[in-house]
Amino acid sequence: MATAGVWQGGWRPATIPQRCVDTGRESMTDFGYVEDFTASQGVLPPRARLDTSAPSLDLDGDWRFRWSPSLAATTEGFESVDFDDSDWRTLPVPSCWQLTDIAERTPDQDPLGWDLPAYTNVLYPFPIDVPHVPDANPTGEYRRDFTPPQGFGDDQDRVLLRFDGVDSSFACYLNGQLVGTATGSRLVHEFDVTDLLVPGRNVLAVRVHKWSAASYLEDQDMWWLSGIFRSVSLLARPAGGIDDVFVHADWADGVGTLRVEVSGGSATVRLPELDLEMAPGETRELPGIEPWSAESPRRYLLEVVGERETVRQWIGFRSIAIRDGVLYANDRPLIFRGVNRHEWHPETGRTLDRATMLADVLLMKRHNINAVRTSHYPPHPDFLDLCDEYGLWVIDECDLETHGFEVIGWQGTPATDERFFPALLERMQRTVERDKNHPCIALWSLGNESHTGPGIAAMAAWTKERDPSRPVHYEGDYECEYVDIYSRMYSSLSEIDAIGQRLAEHDGYQTGVVPPRYTERSRSLPFMLCEYVHAMGNGPGELREHQELIERHDRIAGGFVWEWIDHGITPVQGRRSFRYGGDFGEELHDDNFVIDGLVLPDRTPSPGLIELKKVFEPIRITIGADVVEVENLHRDGDCGDLRFAWTLVDGAGDELEAGELDVPPVATGERVTVPLPTTGAGVLTVSATLAEARNWAETGHEITFGQADRREPGTPDAGAGRPAPEVASFDGRGRLTELFGVAVEGPVLDLYRAPIDNDRRGSHAADAATAWHRIGLHRLHHRLVSAADTATGLEFVTQDGPAATNAGYRTSWRWTAVPGGVRLDVTGEVVGDLGATLPRIGLRFGVPDEWDRLTWFGRGPGEAYVDSHESQRLGRWTAGIDELQTPYVFPQENGNRAEVSWCLVGGGEAGHGLRIESDTPINVSLRPWTAEQLAAATHVDDLVAGDRHWLNLDLAQHALGSAACGAPPSREHWLTPRDFSLGLTFRPL
Numbered sequence: 010m011a012t013a014g015v016w017q018g019g020w021r022p023a024t025i026p027q028r029c030v031d032t033g034r035e036s037m038t039d040f041g042y043v044e045d046f047t048a049s050q051g052v053l054p055p056r057a058r059l060d061t062s063a064p065s066l067d068l069d070g071d072w073r074f075r076w077s078p079s080l081a082a083t084t085e086g087f088e089s090v091d092f093d094d095s096d097w098r099t100l101p102v103p104s105c106w107q108l109t110d111i112a113e114r115t116p117d118q119d120p121l122g123w124d125l126p127a128y129t130n131v132l133y134p135f136p137i138d139v140p141h142v143p144d145a146n147p148t149g150e151y152r153r154d155f156t157p158p159q160g161f162g163d164d165q166d167r168v169l170l171r172f173d174g175v176d177s178s179f180a181c182y183l184n185g186q187l188v189g190t191a192t193g194s195r196l197v198h199e200f201d202v203t204d205l206l207v208p209g210r211n212v213l214a215v216r217v218h219k220w221s222a223a224s225y226l227e228d229q230d231m232w233w234l235s236g237i238f239r240s241v242s243l244l245a246r247p248a249g250g251i252d253d254v255f256v257h258a259d260w261a262d263g264v265g266t267l268r269v270e271v272s273g274g275s276a277t278v279r280l281p282e283l284d285l286e287m288a289p290g291e292t293r294e295l296p297g298i299e300p301w302s303a304e305s306p307r308r309y310l311l312e313v314v315g316e317r318e319t320v321r322q323w324i325g326f327r328s329i330a331i332r333d334g335v336l337y338a339n340d341r342p343l344i345f346r347g348v349n350r351h352e353w354h355p356e357t358g359r360t361l362d363r364a365t366m367l368a369d370v371l372l373m374k375r376h377n378i379n380a381v382r383t384s385h386y387p388p389h390p391d392f393l394d395l396c397d398e399y400g401l402w403v404i405d406e407c408d409l410e411t412h413g414f415e416v417i418g419w420q421g422t423p424a425t426d427e428r429f430f431p432a433l434l435e436r437m438q439r440t441v442e443r444d445k446n447h448p449c450i451a452l453w454s455l456g457n458e459s460h461t462g463p464g465i466a467a468m469a470a471w472t473k474e475r476d477p478s479r480p481v482h483y484e485g486d487y488e489c490e491y492v493d494i495y496s497r498m499y500s501s502l503s504e505i506d507a508i509g510q511r512l513a514e515h516d517g518y519q520t521g522v523v524p525p526r527y528t529e530r531s532r533s534l535p536f537m538l539c540e541y542v543h544a545m546g547n548g549p550g551e552l553r554e555h556q557e558l559i560e561r562h563d564r565i566a567g568g569f570v571w572e573w574i575d576h577g578i579t580p581v582q583g584r585r586s587f588r589y590g591g592d593f594g595e596e597l598h599d600d601n602f603v604i605d606g607l608v609l610p611d612r613t614p615s616p617g618l619i620e621l622k623k624v625f626e627p628i629r630i631t632i633g634a635d636v637v638e639v640e641n642l643h644r645d646g647d648c649g650d651l652r653f654a655w656t657l658v659d660g661a662g663d664e665l666e667a668g669e670l671d672v673p674p675v676a677t678g679e680r681v682t683v684p685l686p687t688t689g690a691g692v693l694t695v696s697a698t699l700a701e702a703r704n705w706a707e708t709g710h711e712i713t714f715g716q717a718d719r720r721e722p723g724t725p726d727a728g729a730g731r732p733a734p735e736v737a738s739f740d741g742r743g744r745l746t747e748l749f750g751v752a753v754e755g756p757v758l759d760l761y762r763a764p765i766d767n768d769r770r771g772s773h774a775a776d777a778a779t780a781w782h783r784i785g786l787h788r789l790h791h792r793l794v795s796a797a798d799t800a801t802g803l804e805f806v807t808q809d810g811p812a813a814t815n816a817g818y819r820t821s822w823r824w825t826a827v828p829g830g831v832r833l834d835v836t837g838e839v840v841g842d843l844g845a846t847l848p849r850i851g852l853r854f855g856v857p858d859e860w861d862r863l864t865w866f867g868r869g870p871g872e873a874y875v876d877s878h879e880s881q882r883l884g885r886w887t888a889g890i891d892e893l894q895t896p897y898v899f900p901q902e903n904g905n906r907a908e909v910s911w912c913l914v915g916g917g918e919a920g921h922g923l924r925i926e927s928d929t930p931i932n933v934s935l936r937p938w939t940a941e942q943l944a945a946a947t948h949v950d951d952l953v954a955g956d957r958h959w960l961n962l963d964l965a966q967h968a969l970g971s972a973a974c975g976a977p978p979s980r981e982h983w984l985t986p987r988d989f990s991l992g993l994t995f996r997p998l
């Protein structure tokens with residue numbers, strides 16, 4: 010094989026280091042490989058995954074399985090052909106054994122008694138005692154038999170056994186004989202089993218250990234799960250067949266350059282679409298080639314035809330280059346509008362089927378995402394095929410993270426411990442060799458959060474030599490000694506701006522992990538954010554502010570939002586909520602920090618993803634005073650494949666006019682203007698949709714929209730005189746008891762929201778939730794100071810504030826009669842020191858629980874906040890109470906509807922409910938529980954609807970930001986204690 014020449018790690022004939030475990034059996038069992046630094050024994054050198062005509066046998070399905078709590082409790086002789094496994098249970102391969110029947114298992118009631126899932130972010134859940142692991146090392150023993158089909162592996166042929174992913178260390182036996190051992194959970198391993206295979210029944214036995222020396226290299230922020238979690242197969246390798254292929258397909262100025270290295274027997278390379286035939290190793294220039302890009306993923310089908318085997322390979326011509334500190338793809342700046350993707354399914358964990366992978370790809374494409382970082386390991390190989398086909402740039406990351414060493418000051422971390430170096434190198438080699446032919450892969454990444462040192466530098470050096478066509482990424486090389494792109498995570502906006510300008514000095518926000526050290530080299534390279542805007546819970550906010558900086562500075566090649574999906578685990582049967590860290594009784598855990606995705610565990614898009622779609626828009630529509638401007642930010646072509654349509658609605662939300670907008674061709678990077686299609690007053694929306702279906706979306710799929718509010722201001726109802734008692738009755742505290750004949754409660758001043766993750770955690774918590782709770786904003790007391798019946802109405806003054814402080818609000822409530830209703834004018838004046846920020850300023854109103862529908866004119870249809878609202882458009886919307894709640898896995902503030910001019914709340918039947926108009930746009934939410942109940946809940950199913958619905962009519966709320974892992978939100982989005990006034994009119998429906 011061609012790869013053999015560069016292969017430096019991994020394969021050696023099996024001489025397993027000794028660590029014999031006294032199992033109490035007659036013989037001591039040799040488990041030395043479990044704590045071996047370079048434990049892959051007998052594994053073949055890595056090679057590309059090829060779509061071949063050679064036969065293969067799928068070994069997935071039900072295997073026999075036995076779980077043991079330790080090495081000592083494993084089964085002697087389990088590998089022998091005649092071992093009787095009839096009383097073992099079955100387990101599907103692929104799967105993660107901790108998730109077996111997980112819906113029925115809790116720490117208190119676990120009929121299986123196997124170890125449960127455990128979540129830690131940084132911490133190793135075992136002592137740092139390299140290369141040792143605890144005696145309690147859960148081990149799964151797997152057995153199955155198979156019969157190779159007729160003609161499978163003729164005389165001269167070889168037969169390989171392939172494991173696509175086994176976590177974390179395993180030994181494999183065929184017909185009672187040791188085949189080999191391997192580690193590298195998310196990496197492929199092949200063994201040559203030709204000499205062990207027999208005609209007829211063969212017995213395969215695999216012993217998989219949860220912990221191994223390799224666990225030190227696999228400390229990614231995710232659940233600890235084990236088992237054969239990707240497929241197993243048997244491959245026939247024809248003598249003289251095609252063992253490996255390395256496609257080099259470049260592109261420049263419309264000309265493709267093709268060279269294909271082939272290892273194995275003699276072969277011809279063909280590209281039928283171009284009538285091309287060439288020899289391996291030959292270089293051909295091909296004019297008229299369409300390049301591959303995420304926007305236009307043009308693929309060509311290549312065939313490598315040998316005497317006894319044909320390999321088919323989808324290829325794409327493209328070039329990735331760095332010039333003058335800017336990253337280019339096909340001679341255009343490459344800007345990642347990316348996400349970090351862990352592989353996750355709430356029922357099957359890291360075992361994904363193709364439909365789930367496709368669902369991810371389609372969701373990403375439909376939300377204007379153009380790139381994925383495979384954090385922090387190579388994905389299932391099918392995922393990369395899908396990225397090639399549908400068009401997503403990929404940063405393919407090696408299966409490596411040693412973050413837990415940070416806790417001990419990175420002392421002895423594998424990057425600096427040469428005993429680990431062969432394993433580090435082998436991991437990178439397995440990553441690159443398997444995936445090297447994918448046009449979607451733009452960069453290689455050496456891993457994540459593993460400090461820096463010669464072990465990682467060696468991975469970079471090997472990678473550059475093996476594949477000079479792709480730059481190398483690794484965030485942990487802060488001074489850019491061996492990487493090609495400067496990469497950071499969670500930098501503050503001001504720091505991103507400074508880096509964008511290539512400044513030498515800057516006092517930016519520091520993650521606490523990464524002190525900014527702008528070396529001359531790091532300043533000369535392109536810059537990217539391998540992680541930014543942490544999508545934990547409600548958020549992230551300030552996506553727009555980040556995108557503006559990315560667009561402003563040429564050197565910034567974009568970034569990757571952290572992260573794609575909440576890793577919630579499917580609930581106890583029949584319950585709606587998902588489980589997270591700590592729910593399985595873990596000794597150490599990181600709580601809901603694993604719930605930080607743009608989609609909920611069941612892949613429902615969160616409001617954060619909807620907002621991201623708008624911010625990542627490939628074209629921008631701006632409506633000015635006289636013109637509509639359309640800017641093609643990064644779409645290939647001239648936007649001729651889009652349809653532009655407009656509507657004008659009045660302040661009631663009724664459509665006044667609509668039409669198509671003729672937009673002339675607009676090339677990438679250009680902008681055009683067209684006259685406004687109407688001069689009418691109202692809200693004008695221009696929307697761009699696909700004129701024809703793509704493989705990732707239907708005709709009519711909206712790419713983006715632009716909006717302008719051209720409504721003429723209305724005149725608020727001037728009230729005068731006290732409302733008649735049959736219209737509004739009040740209690741002795743100045744609060745409504747009845748409005749238009751319906752029992753209501755309040756309104757009272759409300760300064761609280763159920764803290765979001767970004768309020769509770771990280772850098773901002775001291776200013777936010779901690780301070781709010783310390784002051785007591787969740788437990789306001791209200792006192793009626795005065796009540797007066799005046800000529801202009803009824804006026805109450807209240808003092809609203811928490812116990813044990815003199816801070817709060819002095820609030821005046823003036824009720825007056827207006828035609829057909831009542832008007833409330835509220836003014837609030839800050840008293841004393843309420844701290845730096847307030848969660849909200851508004852009014853809380855208890856309404857009947859039959860009032861379960863809201864119609865509003867404002868931003869919608871989804872939730873919106875001060876720093877996350879661009880995706881929500883002005884218009885008239887209606888939603889039921891369930892739709893008005895976003896079921897964030899960890900309950901927190903949600904469901905706010907923003908910039909509302911008027912709303913109807915009621916039971917959906919005319920004559921039952923309220924119409925509320927506001928002089929200035931307000932925030933509205935309606936929920937079946939209070940903010941305090943929401944704050945007390947830890948899982949969605951803790952939330953139980955009460956006998957009231959709570960309507961909030963708010964002036965404002967605090968920022969979302971993404972401080973759970975990052976800088977505090979910008980001051981301009983803080984809600985600081987301030988005086989306020991609100992003017993509201995209520996009428997019966």
Ligand code: IPT
Nearest residue numbers: 130230457458498520522605974
């Ligand atoms: C960063 C990690 O790379 C990622 O895996 C994840 O843990 C993320 O944070 C937070 O969810 S590391 C962090 C200490 C900046």
